[in-house]
Amino acid sequence: MITKLFYNASIYTPVDHGSPAAGLAQSEIKHFEHGAVLVKNGMIADIGEENKVISRTGSEKIHQKIDCKGRCFIPGFVDPHTHMCFARTREGEFEQRIQGIPYLEILKQGGGILSSVRAVAQADEDELFEVTIKNMLSALKTGTTTLEIKSGYGLDTENELKMLRVIKKVAEHTPLDVVPTFLGAHAVPLEYIDNPDAFVNLVVDEMLPAVKDQGIAEYCDVFCEQGVFSLSQSRKILKASQGLGLGIKIHADEVNDLGGGGLAAELGAVSADHLLAVSTENIDKMAKAGVIATLLPATAYSLRKPCARAKHMIERGLAVALATDCNPGSSYTWSMPFIFGLAVMNMGLSPAQALTASTLNSAYVLGMEKQAGSLDKGKQADFLMLEGKTPSILAYNAGGCPVKAVYKLGEPVSLN
Numbered sequence: 001m002i003t004k005l006f007y008n009a010s011i012y013t014p015v016d017h018g019s020p021a022a023g024l025a026q027s028e029i030k031h032f033e034h035g036a037v038l039v040k041n042g043m044i045a046d047i048g049e050e051n052k053v054i055s056r057t058g059s060e061k062i063h064q065k066i067d068c069k070g071r072c073f074i075p076g077f078v079d080p081h082t083h084m085c086f087a088r089t090r091e092g093e094f095e096q097r098i099q100g101i102p103y104l105e106i107l108k109q110g111g112g113i114l115s116s117v118r119a120v121a122q123a124d125e126d127e128l129f130e131v132t133i134k135n136m137l138s139a140l141k142t143g144t145t146t147l148e149i150k151s152g153y154g155l156d157t158e159n160e161l162k163m164l165r166v167i168k169k170v171a172e173h174t175p176l177d178v179v180p181t182f183l184g185a186h187a188v189p190l191e192y193i194d195n196p197d198a199f200v201n202l203v204v205d206e207m208l209p210a211v212k213d214q215g216i217a218e219y220c221d222v223f224c225e226q227g228v229f230s231l232s233q234s235r236k237i238l239k240a241s242q243g244l245g246l247g248i249k250i251h252a253d254e255v256n257d258l259g260g261g262g263l264a265a266e267l268g269a270v271s272a273d274h275l276l277a278v279s280t281e282n283i284d285k286m287a288k289a290g291v292i293a294t295l296l297p298a299t300a301y302s303l304r305k306p307c308a309r310a311k312h313m314i315e316r317g318l319a320v321a322l323a324t325d326c327n328p329g330s331s332y333t334w335s336m337p338f339i340f341g342l343a344v345m346n347m348g349l350s351p352a353q354a355l356t357a358s359t360l361n362s363a364y365v366l367g368m369e370k371q372a373g374s375l376d377k378g379k380q381a382d383f384l385m386l387e388g389k390t391p392s393i394l395a396y397n398a399g400g401c402p403v404k405a406v407y408k409l410g411e412p413v414s415l416n
């Protein structure tokens with residue numbers, strides 16, 4: 001048994017009451033000014049004020065003592081929505097978008113997601129692996145210790161399974177915990193444009209059973225949006241996924257208010273993501289059903305759209321989580337510090353709310369709350385040391401990265 005003591009730390013952590021932190025609980029942060037964490041075999045064995053933790057260790061042998069030099073100490077970030085398995089970036093499309101061509105228009109013309117689909121079809125697994133691992137290690141350096149990665153640039157059985165195999169392999173080659181999601185219904189392939197229902201049938205009858213057999217994906221997701229998948233098509237796919245025992249989530253009300261938030265509530269999805277255009281009625285339905293709102297402020301930034309109404313959602317009792325949405329189109333960032341800054345400065349969350357959203361609530365989105373998301377006895381010793389006194393540094397140091405050290409299971413995995 002290896003025992004380590006991290007001492008002289010200014011610890012900030014959300015409080016895990018056994019469910020996602022909604023409403024007022026989203027602001028609840030425990031702070032130990034002179035804190036310490038005792039780690040045994042990669043797990044948190046004790047946490048609290050330094051003198052109390054040290055006195056509780058008694059005569060126990062401590063193999064390593066790490067002086068945190070009074071730095072701010074927080075849980076590792078959990079990023080619950082990424083598309084970071086892709087083959088190529090789409091800088092040309094970014095130029096088009098900043099000249100005013102809408103994101104959905106580019107998709108309609110066969111670009112956007114569909115251009116990433118062509119790139120993935122041409123790439124072999126090694127090429128996909130290289131890009132994905134580079135994105136993941138960049139995320140790790142900026143403090144992400146657990147994340148989700150979606151498929152969705154395959155859009156046929158062979159290429160969706162190929163993406164999921166790559167996601168499994170990168171998970172085995174990095175220290176991060178990875179939760180794979182199947183997103184076969186990410187766009188309608190051009191050959192199905194006149195008969196999208198036939199594509200929906202392909203997802204339900206062929207792709208989903210194959211994904212289930214392969215056994216890698218834990219969740220199924222759908223892009224419910226005008227010109228992509230309708231509410232009833234999304235319902236059909238998500239219900240079939242539930243029937244196979246997959247968890248469900250949904251890209252909802254990103255550009256147009258189609259009612260995806262309401263569908264998430266109706267089906268008991270773990271989360272509805274984006275929600276830039278969601279109605280108050282559906283916010284209330286989500287709150288009642290316990291759906292987590294996963295907000296993606298870098299997508300609003302990149303699409304030059306107003307942010308989701310995060311404060312309003314919290315006031316109405318929703319639990320809010322934050323994610324990068326890392327992808328080559330609408331949000332080319334892996335940086336949770338950037339997301340934290342946007343959440344505080346552009347969405348008006350307090351640093352406490354943003355901390356809960358980017359750690360505890362996002363761990364709940366991924367079903368990783370027993371292992372990650374807060375600094376509690378029995379959870380993994382996944383934590384960050386920040387340059388600065390409080391988590392506010394993440395918003396204050398705009399464009400910088402105040403993450404000085406990243407620990408996964410008590411081991412240093414990135415020292416900046």
Ligand SMILES: N=CN[C@@H](CCC(=O)O)C(=O)O
Pocket residue numbers: 083112113116223251254299325327328329330331
């Ligand atoms: N909106 C749909 N899917 C992604 C974008 C994927 C892409 O453009 O490649 C999103 O969540 O923003």
Ligand SMILES: [Zn+2]
Pocket residue numbers: 081082083251325
């Ligand atoms: Zn997405």
